[in-house]
Amino acid sequence: GQNIDQPTEMTATEGAIVQINCTYQTSGFNGLFWYQQHAGEAPTFLSYNVLDGLEEKGRFSSFLSRSKGYSYLLLKELQMKDSASYLCAVRAYTDKLIFGTGTRLQVFP
């Protein structure tokens, strides 16, 4: 079967660093995506990993370990506007994405 697990909720303080984990079990793997979704808005693409290692994009980084079926999204220098849901999604051997249920991050001042 296909399964993607993420924590349901996380909280953090402005200026801090937070790591959002994602574990997956899928029949096939063609890449892992992270999306950000603010309340009442559409998901927007953040990052893509297909090889093991860390991909950095400004304050956001994403890590992948294919052998462990594990990824994380690292958010540095947190800002209030980073309060959102973060969705992990895997592209298996078909063209569709399998989404996790998302992690709701609340950033406090």
Added chain:
Amino acid sequence: DAGVIQSPRHEVTEMGQEVTLRCKPISGHDYLFWYRQTMMRGLELLIYFNNNVPIDDSGMPEDRFSAKMPNASFSTLKIQPSEPRDSAVYFCASNRAGSNQPQHFGDGTRLSIL
């Protein structure tokens, strides 16, 4: 470039009525996806098309739901008859061919069935 365009943004209707949701994908994108999102079930894939052909409709909840893509720039999702449990946000997304291509989402249609 214009993003994925969905209409209407909001729809409120009474149960039993027909509902039609519309989507214009990004020009040049080969794939189009319809999703439904609720608090309880998260983001669920309903159906997706490749080059206007339906590939996988296993997520369509029942025969009341149907989707078409008559050409590369337009798709519809129809619910007939609608029921209160269909209330959700419906997203359309599109992407180019390629395993590294991200899906780009429209702003969604917030549907309320009374």
